Amino acid sequence: MHGQEALVYLEDPELDQPDIILLDLMMPVMDGWELLGALHRSDTLKYIPTIALSTSSRQLDIDKAYQAGANAYVVKPVDPAHFQQAVEELGLFWLNRAKLPGIK
Numbered sequence: 001m002h003g004q005e006a007l008v009y010l011e012d013p014e015l016d017q018p019d020i021i022l023l024d025l026m027m028p029v030m031d032g033w034e035l036l037g038a039l040h041r042s043d044t045l046k047y048i049p050t051i052a053l054s055t056s057s058r059q060l061d062i063d064k065a066y067q068a069g070a071n072a073y074v075v076k077p078v079d080p081a082h083f084q085q086a087v088e089e090l091g092l093f094w095l096n097r098a099k100l101p102g103i104k
Helices: 003-011 032-041 059-067 080-097
Strands: 021-024 050-054 072-075
Touching: 003 032, 021 032, 032 050, 032 059, 050 059, 059 072, 072 080
Parallel strands: 021 050, 050 072
Antiparallel strands: none
């Protein structure tokens, strides 16, 4: 799914909104940076915690993601097992520990 498809999906009033968005910043058509900005500007979608995922560990990219509205920035592990572990840890924190807004 590319960024434009994701935005259309998320804006569909017939569908339940997700509790959290894991957003790869490198996507075709509408990249993750553009989608992150669109989510942050949306009156309804801006309340969904959005985790930016990237292979970049550059401080410039990290700062840019937070400025665009990301709630967290995670450098994607290259190894599939470590990536799965990172996603599981994110889920445990954001869905079990963090208190999320009830606005939908």
